[in-house]
Amino acid sequence: xxxxxxxxxxxxxxxxxxxxxxxxxxxxxxxxxxxxxxxxxxxxxxxxxxxxxxxxxxxxxxxxxxxxxxxxxxxxxxxxxxxxxxxxxxxxxxxxxxxxxxxxxxxxxxxxxxxxxxxxxxxxxxxxxxxxxxxxxxxxxxxxxxxxxxxxxxxxxxxxxxxxxxxxxxxxxxxxxxxxxxxxxxxxxxxxxxxxxxxxxxxxxxxxxxxxxxxxxxxxxxxxxxxxxxxxxxxxxxxxxxxxxxxxxxxxxxxxxxxxxxxxxxxxxxxxxxxxxxxxxx
Amino acid sequence: xxxxxxxxxxxxxxxxxxxxxxxxxxxxxxxxxxxxxxxxxxxxxxxxxxxxxxxxxxxxxxxxxxxxxxxxxxxxxxxxxxxxxxxxxxxxxxxxxxxxxxxxxxxxxxxxxxxxxxxxxxxxxxxxxxxxxxxxxxxxxxxxxxxxxxxxxxxxxxxxxxxxxxxxxxxxxxxxxxxxxxxxxxxxxxxxxxxxxxxxxxxxxxxxxxxxxxxxxxxxxxxxxxxxxxxx
Numbered sequence: 238x239x240x241x242x243x244x245x246x247x248x249x250x251x252x253x254x255x256x257x258x259x260x261x262x263x264x265x266x267x268x269x270x271x272x273x274x275x276x277x278x279x280x281x282x283x284x285x286x287x288x289x290x291x292x293x294x295x296x297x298x299x300x301x302x303x304x305x306x307x308x309x310x311x312x313x314x315x316x317x318x319x320x321x322x323x324x325x326x327x328x329x330x331x332x333x334x335x336x337x338x339x340x341x342x343x344x345x346x347x348x349x350x351x352x353x354x355x356x357x358x359x360x361x362x363x364x365x366x367x368x369x370x371x372x373x374x375x376x377x378x379x380x381x382x383x384x385x386x387x388x389x390x391x392x393x394x395x396x397x398x399x400x401x402x403x404x405x406x407x408x409x410x411x412x413x414x415x416x417x418x419x420x421x422x423x424x425x426x427x428x429x430x431x432x433x434x435x436x437x438x439x440x441x442x443x444x445x446x447x448x449x450x451x452x453x454x455x456x457x458x459x460x461x462x463x464x465x466x467x468x469x470x471x472x473x474x475x476x477x478x479x480x481x482x483x484x485x486x487x488x489x490x491x492x493x494x495x496x497x498x499x500x501x502x503x504x505x506x507x508x509x510x511x512x513x514x515x516x517x518x519x
Numbered sequence: 520x521x522x523x524x525x526x527x528x529x530x531x532x533x534x535x536x537x538x539x540x541x542x543x544x545x546x547x548x549x550x551x552x553x554x555x556x557x558x559x560x561x562x563x564x565x566x567x568x569x570x571x572x573x574x575x576x577x578x579x580x581x582x583x584x585x586x587x588x589x590x591x592x593x594x595x596x597x598x599x600x601x602x603x604x605x606x607x608x609x610x611x612x613x614x615x616x617x618x619x620x621x622x623x624x625x626x627x628x629x630x631x632x633x634x635x636x637x638x639x640x641x642x643x644x645x646x647x648x649x650x651x652x653x654x655x656x657x658x659x660x661x662x663x664x665x666x667x668x669x670x671x672x673x674x675x676x677x678x679x680x681x682x683x684x685x686x687x688x689x690x691x692x693x694x695x696x697x698x699x700x701x702x703x704x705x706x707x708x709x710x711x712x713x714x715x716x717x718x719x720x721x722x723x724x725x726x727x728x729x730x731x732x733x734x735x736x737x738x739x740x741x742x743x744x745x746x747x748x749x750x751x
Binding site: 291293295296297298299300301387388390395397398399401402482483 | 568570571572573574576590592593594595596597598599600602670671695697749750
C-alpha cells in the first residue's frame with residue numbers, strides 16, 4: 238500500500254507540474270466568464286431564442302435569466318468540450334512516459350504494474366474532479382452570485398420544464414456526479430489507448446476523434462444509427478439532463494450510470510491487462 | 520313587396536331589441552365594475568400547457584383600475600398575453616369603443632346566458648371580436664371568447680363565489696391552443712431522445728391555466744409600488 242501511495246503522490250506531482258494540465262482550467266475559466274458576460278449583456282435576446290415558441294401567446298413572469306439557467310446552459314455547452322480537456326491530460330499518462338523513456342524508472346520501483354496503472358488512473362480522476370469542481374464553482378456559484386437564484390427553465394427537444402428553485406440543489410449535486418462518471422469514462426479511455434501506443438499525441442487525438450464521431454452519430458437522427466446509439470458512451474454522458482425533467486426518468490438514469498460504470502471498469506481492466514503484458518522497448 | 524317590408528320591419532325590430540337588451544345587460548355589468556377601484560387576493564395557479572411542465576403555485580394578485588395587474592409570487596409562471604383579469608373590465612367600461620348585439624342564448628354552468636357579441640368601433644383597437652356569455656338573471660361574464668389582432672383567440676370560463684357584487688370570479692379557467700414544442704436535438708443536446716415527428720409538429724394541442732382566487736380585499740388602496748416591484 239505504501240508504494241502505491243508513493244506512486245500516486247508522484248503521479249499527482251507529475252500532473253501538477255505539466256503545463257498542459259492548466260490548459261483545461263484556463264479554458265473553463267475563459268468559456269465561463271465569456272458566456273456569463275454575454276448573458277449579462279444580451280441575456281434577454283439569447284433567452285428569446287429559447288422561448289420564441291411560447292412568446293406569441295404568453296407573458297413569461299419571474300426571473301428567468303438566473304444562475305440556475307446559466308449553469309444549465311454552461312454545463313450543456315461544456316459537457317461536449319470537457320472530455321477533450323480530460324483527454325489532453327490522461328491521453329498521454331502512459332504513452333508520454335513510454336515515449337520519453339521514464340517508464341523504465343517507474344517500472345524499476347517495487348510497485349506492481351497494476352498498481353502503477355491504478356495510480357495513474359486515480360491521478361487522472363483527481364484532475365477530472367478538480368476540473369469539474371472548477372466548472373461547478375464557475376457555472377453554479379459564480380452565476381448565482383451574478384444573476385441571482387430562482388426557478389430553472391430547462392429546455393429539451395420536447396418540452397420546457399420549470400424546476401422550482403427549492404427543488405434544484407439535489408439535482409445539481411446528482412448532475413455533477415453523473416458528469417464526473419462521464420468524464421471518468423473519457424479518462425479511462427484515454428489511459429487505455431495510452432497503454433497501446435508509444436507516442437503521446439496519438440492517444441490524445443484518438444480519444445478526441447472517438448468522442449467527436451460518437452457525438453455526431455448520436456446527434457443525427459437517422460434510423461440506421463438507432464441500434465448503435467444506445468451502445469455509445471457519449472449517449473449516456475448527457476444523462477445528467479434527465480434530472481431536469483418532470484417526472485424524472487430514474488430508470489433511464491440508473492441504466493446510463495451502469496453503462497458508464499461498465500465502460501470505466503472495462504477500460505481500466507483492459508489497461509491493466511495490456512500493461513502487465515506489455516514489452517517496454519523504448 | 521308587402522311581405523318584404525314586413526320582413527325588414529321584423530328584422531329591424533329584432534336587432535333593435537337585441538341591441539337594447541345587450542346594452543341593458545352591459546350597463547348592469549358595468550355597475551359592478553365601476554364599484555371596483557382595486558383589489559388584492561390570494562391566487563393558486565394550475566398549469567396544463569402542452570409542451571410546458573410546470574408545478575402549481577401560490578401567490579398574491581393585485582389589480583387597480585383601469586388595467587394595472589400583478590401577480591406577486593416566487594418563481595416563473597406563464598400567463599396569456601390577453602390576461603382576462605387585466606383587460607375585460609377595462610374593455611367593457613369604455614362603452615364608446617364598441618357596439619354590442621345579442622346573438623343568442625345558451626345555458627352554461629346551469630345559468631341561462633345571453634351571448635353578447637362585442638364589435639369594436641375603432642379600427643386601431645387590438646380587439647377583433649369579443650363574445651361573452653353573460654348570466655341574464657345576475658349579469659356576470661360566465662364565459663368569454665376574445666379574438667385580437669396580435670394574440671389570436673382566447674377562451675375563458677369563470678366560476679363565481681362570494682364576490683358576485685363586484686363580478687370577481689373565484690376561479691377562471693383559461694383555455695389555450697398551442698403548437699407542439701419543437702427544438703432541434705442538437706440545440707437541446709438530447710442525444711438520448713428521438714426528434715419530434717415532423718407530421719405532429721404543427722398540430723395544435725389544447726391546454727388550460729386555472730386561476731383560483733380567495734381572500735379578496737376590495738378597494739383597500741394598497742401602494743402603487745406593488746406593480747413596480749422587481750419580479751423574483
